[in-house]
Amino acid sequence: MKITIIITPFIADQPFWGRQVSKLGLGTKPISYHKLSAEKLAELINICLNDENMKASAKEFGERIRSENGVEKAAHSIDKYLSSLKNW
Numbered sequence: 001m002k003i004t005i006i007i008t009p010f011i012a013d014q015p016f017w018g019r020q021v022s023k024l025g026l027g028t029k030p031i032s033y034h035k036l037s038a039e040k041l042a043e044l045i046n047i048c049l050n051d052e053n054m055k056a057s058a059k060e061f062g063e064r065i066r067s068e069n070g071v072e073k074a075a076h077s078i079d080k081y082l083s084s085l086k087n088w
Contacts, residue, residue, distance in 0.1 A: 025053060026061055027054070
């Protein structure tokens with residue numbers, strides 16, 4: 001499955017992460033919720049559904065993430081941290 005994204009930032013670091021998503025080719029450029037309309041949203045959805053480069057980037061990025069075995073690494077890090085607390 002290839003999932004792309006539309007980001008409508010409204011606080012804190014969301015504009016930054018929206019730009020990162022766009023730079024990686026994983027979604028459209030972020031759009032302020034003040035500028036978002038039904039027509040603009042429909043246009044952005046159409047881009048996400050039909051932009052072959054964006055879908056290819058999403059597929060490649062997803063494959064990279066799945067290959068990292070993140071859940072196992074996170075569990076190991078949490079276990080290591082909790083074990084270190086026992087030594088206090």
